[in-house]
Amino acid sequence: MSSNKKKSNSVPQSKNVDTIELGILEDVLGFHLRRAQSANFRQFAQHCGHRNVSPGQLGLLYKIKYNPGINQTTLAKAEGIERSTLGEFIDRFEERKLVERRRQASDRRAYALYITKDGEDFLQEITPELFSSEQELGKKLTKKEQNTLINLLRKLTASKS
Amino acid sequence: MSSNKKKSNSVPQSKNVDTIELGILEDVLGFHLRRAQSANFRQFAQHCGHRNVSPGQLGLLYKIKYNPGINQTTLAKAEGIERSTLGEFIDRFEERKLVERRRQASDRRAYALYITKDGEDFLQEITPELFSSEQELGKKLTKKEQNTLINLLRKLTASKS
């Protein structure tokens, strides 16, 4: 190593992640939402990753649990995804015996979706882990701030103004 | 259609998206973050979609602009993605002449990244469209609420407690 280069310099060789300049992004809500979502994903993976579901999949399971008999088109709309996309998720849930499709006499085109016993057990097991993930995610905020945040996000996405 | 079925019923055939039960999800921050992010993505697509960049890509472009000479490993860490993933984004930016890789005499393994003139122009054009997207995203909140929301998200993701 030549003498005019120092390995330990007061200026770090690579900028610290904490000190990267964000410029205009600093005031862009969408940017902060993405970043928060990313943090959430990380916590979720850490606490619930071993269950082999994504946050989105878990959301679907809860929605099926709380809306028994819902059909795929309705659920897809509620999730903001295409029917074809949802169908594949339901396929995988069915393979894992977490969800059941039942044909309806009233409309034999549609499936009514139900959480199975295994699905209920699965949710029972993952729920405390989800709460751990939530706690870790929100640990830099007071309880009051967490409530404020959730309320603002609810208001942001409310379909009725 | 048999007489014991009514087409127009007081109960809608498919549940309204607004009325789907969320149960426990109602109080899960991660769920609301995902939903807000999804709303953001929709607004972004509507206002900036014709520019052929995703919110994540645009974030990278701004970061390169505001951190000229940053290297790929540092940028990847700041973005929370793998070097290999980032490399592909930079490839595409370079093909579009938005970003330039320059070899450094000081460390010939690394590239220093710079926004090009075309990249600057691109950002200049898209920025007002991003602001429109932001405005639409935040329109259900007062200006004060928007500020509160951003501050809470900043606090949530702050690396220093």
Place this chain on the structure above:
DNA sequence: TATTGTTATACTCTATAACTATA
């Protein structure tokens, strides 16, 4: 040996379009 970046590969999430069965 360690680090920067690339390449090859694969998986998940997503959409679009064309299709079948049913209404």
Place this chain on the structure above:
DNA sequence: TATAGTTATAGAGTATAACAATA
């Protein structure tokens, strides 16, 4: 004709592992 769901296909974003060049 319209709707519920499936299938085939494609593209974006992501990661892992192995590699070359350089430190």
